[in-house]
Amino acid sequence: MQAALPSTGLERGSAPSALAVARLMLERDLRLAFRKASQLVQPLAFFAMVTTLFPLAITPELSRLRHIASGVLWAAALLASLLALEFLFRDDAQDGTLEQYALSGRALTGLLSAKTAAHWLLTGLPLALVAPIAAVALGVPGRALPGILASVTLGTVTLSLLGAIGAALTLGVRRAGALLSLLTLPLAIPVLIFGAHATQLAIRGKPYGAPLTLLAALAVFGMTLAPLAAAAAVRINLE
Amino acid sequence: MQAALPSTGLERGSAPSALAVARLMLERDLRLAFRKASQLVQPLAFFAMVTTLFPLAITPELSRLRHIASGVLWAAALLASLLALEFLFRDDAQDGTLEQYALSGRALTGLLSAKTAAHWLLTGLPLALVAPIAAVALGVPGRALPGILASVTLGTVTLSLLGAIGAALTLGVRRAGALLSLLTLPLAIPVLIFGAHATQLAIRGKPYGAPLTLLAALAVFGMTLAPLAAAAAVRINLE
Amino acid sequence: MAWTWFHRLASPPHVYRIAGRLTPWFAWPAAILLIAGLIGGLWLAPPDYQQGDAYRIMYVHAPSAWLSLMVYTVMAVAGGIGLIWRMKVAHAVAAAAAPIGASFTLATLVTGSLWGKPMWGTYWQWDPRLTSELLLFFLYLGYMGLRAAFEDLQRADRVSAVLAVVGVINVPIIHYSVVWWNSLHQGPSVMYLGKPTMPPSMLVPLLIMFLGFTLFFGAVLLMRLRAEVLNRERAARWVSEAIGGVPSGRWVGEEIGA
Amino acid sequence: MMRFLDMGGYYPWVWPAYAVTLGVMGLNIYWAKRLLARARRAAQRRLEMQEES
Amino acid sequence: MSEAMLQGENLHLWRGERHVLRGVGFTVKSGECLQLTGPNGAGKTSLLRTVCGLSFPEGGQIRWRGEDVRRDLPGFHSQMAYLGHEPPLKMELTGRENLHYWVGVRRRYARAELDGAIERVGGQRWSDRPVRTLSAGQKRRVALAGLLLMAVPLWLLDEPTTNLDVEGQRLVGTLIDEHLAAGGLAMAAVHHPLAVSERGLRRLELGGG
Amino acid sequence: MSEAMLQGENLHLWRGERHVLRGVGFTVKSGECLQLTGPNGAGKTSLLRTVCGLSFPEGGQIRWRGEDVRRDLPGFHSQMAYLGHEPPLKMELTGRENLHYWVGVRRRYARAELDGAIERVGGQRWSDRPVRTLSAGQKRRVALAGLLLMAVPLWLLDEPTTNLDVEGQRLVGTLIDEHLAAGGLAMAAVHHPLAVSERGLRRLELGGG
Ligand code: HEM
Numbered sequence A, B: 001m002q003a004a005l006p007s008t009g010l011e012r013g014s015a016p017s018a019l020a021v022a023r024l025m026l027e028r029d030l031r032l033a034f035r036k037a038s039q040l041v042q043p044l045a046f047f048a049m050v051t052t053l054f055p056l057a058i059t060p061e062l063s064r065l066r067h068i069a070s071g072v073l074w075a076a077a078l079l080a081s082l083l084a085l086e087f088l089f090r091d092d093a094q095d096g097t098l099e100q101y102a103l104s105g106r107a108l109t110g111l112l113s114a115k116t117a118a119h120w121l122l123t124g125l126p127l128a129l130v131a132p133i134a135a136v137a138l139g140v141p142g143r144a145l146p147g148i149l150a151s152v153t154l155g156t157v158t159l160s161l162l163g164a165i166g167a168a169l170t171l172g173v174r175r176a177g178a179l180l181s182l183l184t185l186p187l188a189i190p191v192l193i194f195g196a197h198a199t200q201l202a203i204r205g206k207p208y209g210a211p212l213t214l215l216a217a218l219a220v221f222g223m224t225l226a227p228l229a230a231a232a233a234v235r236i237n238l239e
Numbered sequence C: 001m002a003w004t005w006f007h008r009l010a011s012p013p014h015v016y017r018i019a020g021r022l023t024p025w026f027a028w029p030a031a032i033l034l035i036a037g038l039i040g041g042l043w044l045a046p047p048d049y050q051q052g053d054a055y056r057i058m059y060v061h062a063p064s065a066w067l068s069l070m071v072y073t074v075m076a077v078a079g080g081i082g083l084i085w086r087m088k089v090a091h092a093v094a095a096a097a098a099p100i101g102a103s104f105t106l107a108t109l110v111t112g113s114l115w116g117k118p119m120w121g122t123y124w125q126w127d128p129r130l131t132s133e134l135l136l137f138f139l140y141l142g143y144m145g146l147r148a149a150f151e152d153l154q155r156a157d158r159v160s161a162v163l164a165v166v167g168v169i170n171v172p173i174i175h176y177s178v179v180w181w182n183s184l185h186q187g188p189s190v191m192y193l194g195k196p197t198m199p200p201s202m203l204v205p206l207l208i209m210f211l212g213f214t215l216f217f218g219a220v221l222l223m224r225l226r227a228e229v230l231n232r233e234r235a236a237r238w239v240s241e242a243i244g245g246v247p248s249g250r251w252v253g254e255e256i257g258a
Numbered sequence D: 001m002m003r004f005l006d007m008g009g010y011y012p013w014v015w016p017a018y019a020v021t022l023g024v025m026g027l028n029i030y031w032a033k034r035l036l037a038r039a040r041r042a043a044q045r046r047l048e049m050q051e052e053s
Numbered sequence E, F: 001m002s003e004a005m006l007q008g009e010n011l012h013l014w015r016g017e018r019h020v021l022r023g024v025g026f027t028v029k030s031g032e033c034l035q036l037t038g039p040n041g042a043g044k045t046s047l048l049r050t051v052c053g054l055s056f057p058e059g060g061q062i063r064w065r066g067e068d069v070r071r072d073l074p075g076f077h078s079q080m081a082y083l084g085h086e087p088p089l090k091m092e093l094t095g096r097e098n099l100h101y102w103v104g105v106r107r108r109y110a111r112a113e114l115d116g117a118i119e120r121v122g123g124q125r126w127s128d129r130p131v132r133t134l135s136a137g138q139k140r141r142v143a144l145a146g147l148l149l150m151a152v153p154l155w156l157l158d159e160p161t162t163n164l165d166v167e168g169q170r171l172v173g174t175l176i177d178e179h180l181a182a183g184g185l186a187m188a189a190v191h192h193p194l195a196v197s198e199r200g201l202r203r204l205e206l207g208g209g
């Protein structure tokens, strides 16, 4: 920042640190979400509903439901994160606030990471906490629950990150709902495979450490790369 | 219309018939959709992806997939229609065009019926056409396909109509995505139960006439009542 | 003529006052009946020859289930009246009823599960009646969520009324689900009044409980109704202001103190 | 008395069921009272605001 | 033609905790334009939305040709046009398509009329481009063309000159003048006085916000 | 202080098939306000968005303090503020919260400064209400408060007086005057001449649309 050049004397106040900025964004997104308390319950309700659908449409027998439990849980988690994603950047783009953030002179990566974190706190975390309950309803034995909790927690982190990329890419597109799914789902396949695998192993009472480690690796990988990709996409789409 | 009162001479041109108005709306919505060709493929692609998820997350064995095919198909159809629904009235409400239609002096029921028809043509019909293909992929025998086609066609009509009510109810709400699901899914349960039942009977090679008749009855019931409810909700939300 | 009478009766201050006066008339009988029902159900009624003492859960389960359905019906009817005649009090009734209905739906689900474990060996089954009751719970949540999503009370009233009216189809579905689909759940036992399948010593406490629960609902509804009417009172006050009657600010103040 | 509390061996289900139902009833009463009190306070506040302006 | 066509009587409107309209009344006759002024937040937009039935006043009445508009809202709507703060256009459609679907539900019109309206607002060159690519002033002009094409006696306009260049502001004045001369009537919220001839101009100043 | 702070040189911008900016150049010094005028569609918005880096020109350069802004875009951004056609506000947050999250990412400020900015735009009474409930002019005023609070030398304003009442339009002039007096500079697209003192005013007229 051209500190060497003469200042006009108009620039008062120091710039907050990158961390402070990220905290501010996180706080903003959480406050926006809490302003409508009903919004908070919604990903959960949605998740609960999807879990309800399957027994109705297939079979009410718990012994058979147990077999498809992992598929149902992960499909529901994926769809619930995707549904919420649509709004990750869209609202901010529409009302012009995202443009202002892009023009703030601050690194977009930090801002977007904070937004993604908020998204995970608002959808991924509650999902992870509810998943064990849904699993019980589908006849999964109690000993499998820690594994399910762990794998859904790790998996949703990556899903949120992937979703951030997808949402950033489709910013310029109206009605991006389905296009977003189309972009994000293929990327999400590895998460889905490892996650469902871990869940199935947990349900069968076998060790699920290996797929869990892979899930963790995916999450770390996503955390380093996704914000960069998302920031690039946002910049392009704001042009 | 106070025809008895003196006209100002400003009112030129006759009002088009209710049918012509509905046709105009239908044409408008279809044109808007076709303007972004990618949008057309999206519900389909989404549907295809969801159908792919399950084999990945559960088991690749066709013999077992066949058992859950009806559940997967119907859950995917429901979610795909819901996803598209969010935008049924929202865009028009945001840019002020819906307000103009409400102030046009024409009955909103007709306008909304036309919009719902467009929605079904853009999501329900393609889904019905793709469902048999997805079913084959899930190991369903060929003789079941007519039944699947018929039940998905009838079922999606009702889903679109129910969705119209839900979308109209949540017009005034920001980020209504999940609230919309919460409202629409309980109403959609009968469709889901009868639809999945018909599909299962078709897969097992049994006669599926009875649930199909019920689906048709639901569709007719919906067609008469849903536009009224939706119009009432839209009027209230625009107030 | 009849209409002015009707509207005066339904005017907010009147409803506020009447509701306040009526509350004890519901609350005390409810309390007495509930205590009587508890004694009858837990103590006096003999154990069931099949289910042993587990069947005593029925005395809280069945009345809760009845309330869960009845309250939704009340909401739908009140919502319909409010929509058609633009009656604020009817909307207030619907708004007041929803949380009560939701809580008893939850009670039905929990007591049913607790009963299911000893009877069916599992807390939860994806049986049509159980599932549709769960969906009724979701519908209540959706109704309250929709209400909460609007800032403008008038709009919340009218929009959620449309939902209540549309959603009422679920009530018969739940009620007849045991008949329409073969279900694990108990078929209608008391409802066929012509031919009771239970001995009177079991049946009478159950009927007492039904009445007690219903009166309890009435009492809580009236309390909530007063609050809802107060929250909607602003316009009513200025109407009387415009008429130029008693400075209504003071007048409502007295009401509040009362 | 113990026989009564034991509920023929079904006590782990019968008593929680009754507890939940009575709890729901108690909460209903509590919520209703709180709601009414709040509405009164809000109305009072509105009146005061009215008088000021 | 000179009886009161549009009347508002003792209108009261609440928004949240605010009493926005406190007994507002007005009368507009054929050939008259009521110019609404007042500081920001005075209630101009609220009044216009109340008149066209998008907000329900807690008290008072709106009369069109002597009858309460609530008695026949669709009938009233078919004789009025409302333009709010934002032009009601679909970004994906061209200007011409927007006009077609917007006005088309109200009346049949000849193609020449559409062309005429577009020409009137100076849109020949860009009326076939998606509205998304138009400048703010061009969008406003499309909305004005819709107003002309609707051919209704009552215009309700909320800051119609926003985003328009100097020539465009004059155009709005001329359009209103011609509308009044043809026996129409208008109500317009403005911050800059309208370029309308004094003869038909009435003024209503709303109180502080 | 009187060397050129902001310069545009021979800017060329294409939008779709249209050559919107054809070799536009300008210079703004400290204490100067460049008033952009031109008919609708002339390219005023396009020029402002190009200057702040939201559009990339096909030719030409923008210099800030003599250096091409592309060399250090974040550095340039941290010294400028852009207000477009619509106030960039979140409808669910109050005016005060909007300002906090909008300006807060750029700089630390004392609470008194925030209060001062709100008072300056006359927002004491409504700054704690959700922006959704504000009138069009009140929203614009919140945006102006943000501008003040950002405390940057360069202001890029697109029709800043839109929706403002007469007093508000005068306020914009005063704010710009004070900004110039403090050594700031501004570029503003307008249709009504700004109420800015003649001393610092420069004019740039863009060609026909
Ligand atoms: C979570 C589990 C359960 C749920 C959600 C549930 C739901 C319901 C509902 C909704 C009703 C009212 C039906 C109506 O009035 O139309 C009802 C009534 C009743 N339930 Fe359950 N139930 C559950 C478990 C059980 C169990 C395990 C039993 C006994 C084995 C049982 C026995 C009864 C009886 C006896 C009635 C009264 C029937 C009548 O009079 O119609 N329920 N239940």
Ligand SMILES: Nc1ncnc2c1ncn2[C@@H]1O[C@H](COP(=O)(O)OP(=O)(O)OP(=O)(O)O)[C@@H](O)[C@H]1O
Residues within 6 Å of the ligand: E015, E016, E017, E018, E020, E038, E039, E040, E041, E042, E043, E044, E045, E046, E047, E209, F126, F129, F132, F133, F134, F135, F136, F137, F138, F163, F165
């Ligand atoms: N939900 C609400 N709660 C409280 N006040 C509200 C609400 N909605 C609107 N208002 C207030 O009502 C007043 C009238 O707003 P309105 O939009 O009618 O003003 P206006 O005259 O059109 O102003 P402008 O010139 O800025 O467009 C404003 O002060 C606004 O803040």
Ligand SMILES: Nc1ncnc2c1ncn2[C@@H]1O[C@H](COP(=O)(O)OP(=O)(O)OP(=O)(O)O)[C@@H](O)[C@H]1O
Residues within 6 Å of the ligand: E126, E129, E132, E133, E134, E135, E136, E137, E138, E163, E165, F015, F016, F017, F018, F020, F038, F039, F040, F041, F042, F043, F044, F045, F046, F047, F209
């Ligand atoms: N994608 C595009 N394709 C073709 N032309 C475009 C595109 N985007 C913008 N334009 C044209 O570029 C021109 C400049 O638009 P701009 O918004 O900069 O005008 P403006 O001077 O701000 O006008 P106003 O006073 O109406 O705000 C307009 O004529 C517009 O129609």
Ligand SMILES: [Mg+2]
Residues within 6 Å of the ligand: E044, E045, E046, E158, E189, F135, F136, F137
């Ligand atoms: Mg306004």
Ligand SMILES: [Mg+2]
Residues within 6 Å of the ligand: E135, E136, E137, F044, F045, F046, F158, F189
């Ligand atoms: Mg512009």
